[in-house]
Amino acid sequence: MINDIFYSLQGEGFLVGTPALFIRFQGCNLRCVWCDEKNALDFDKTAKPYDVAIREIEKLLSLYNPNLIVLTGGEPLLNEDFIHIFSYLKSLNKTIQIETNATVLKEDIYNTIISYPHTYITLSPKYISNYVIDQKFLAFNKNIELKIVVDEHLNESVLEREYIKHFVDKNLLILQPLWEEGRVKFLDKAIALAEKFGGRVIPQVHKLLGLK
Ligand code: SF4
Numbered sequence: 001m002i003n004d005i006f007y008s009l010q011g012e013g014f015l016v017g018t019p020a021l022f023i024r025f026q027g028c029n030l031r032c033v034w035c036d037e038k039n040a041l042d043f044d045k046t047a048k049p050y051d052v053a054i055r056e057i058e059k060l061l062s063l064y065n066p067n068l069i070v071l072t073g074g075e076p077l078l079n080e081d082f083i084h085i086f087s088y089l090k091s092l093n094k095t096i097q098i099e100t101n102a103t104v105l106k107e108d109i110y111n112t113i114i115s116y117p118h119t120y121i122t123l124s125p126k127y128i129s130n131y132v133i134d135q136k137f138l139a140f141n142k143n144i145e146l147k148i149v150v151d152e153h154l155n156e157s158v159l160e161r162e163y164i165k166h167f168v169d170k171n172l173l174i175l176q177p178l179w180e181e182g183r184v185k186f187l188d189k190a191i192a193l194a195e196k197f198g199g200r201v202i203p204q205v206h207k208l209l210g211l212k
Helices: 048-063 082-089 105-112 135-137 162-168 188-196
Strands: 003-011 020-025 068-072 093-099 119-123 145-150 173-177
Touching: 003 048, 048 082, 068 082, 082 093, 082 105, 082 173, 105 119, 105 135, 135 162, 145 162, 145 188, 173 188
Parallel strands: 020 068, 068 093, 093 119, 119 145, 145 173
Antiparallel strands: 003 020
């Protein structure tokens, strides 16, 4: 089930500024207090089924031709339509970025995404799940980044955990200061953490630009 499909710029992470087609999956297993996509959280059976979504994707791709397709949510990797949509997108031979809260990577989905050479994964573990990352993500050794929201909860001990250091030591850490009430918050904290751990501070640029 798909919540939304739209064309915009990627506003987050290392691919910031890249024109992209976004496919927002419906349903998430977490409930982050500052989630900015609250209408995508329920596993709502009235959202778009995948065949309708694919027709919309085709229509948008006849108008725009971005090299990047972003699968976001909600939590895309828990969506029953994920493999159908991913299998269709693979035929386009574009980069497919998956933005995930990293809590669950099922075996069949792992096999599907690791076998496609243009998969790009954005792990975004959350405070509400104690920043857990499914260990299967450690098998991806290229085209992966670790994006952590800097809010009142994030502290140094999280960035010192072994499985987080796995990414930090490879310079794959992005510290994203929280966007709340129309502005960037915790910027000083993000900069201090980047100085200490070596990550990059990248705010949500699409919000600064007033884009979707
Ligand atoms: S994991 Fe993402 S989509 Fe799910 S509640 Fe948190 S911010 Fe929202």
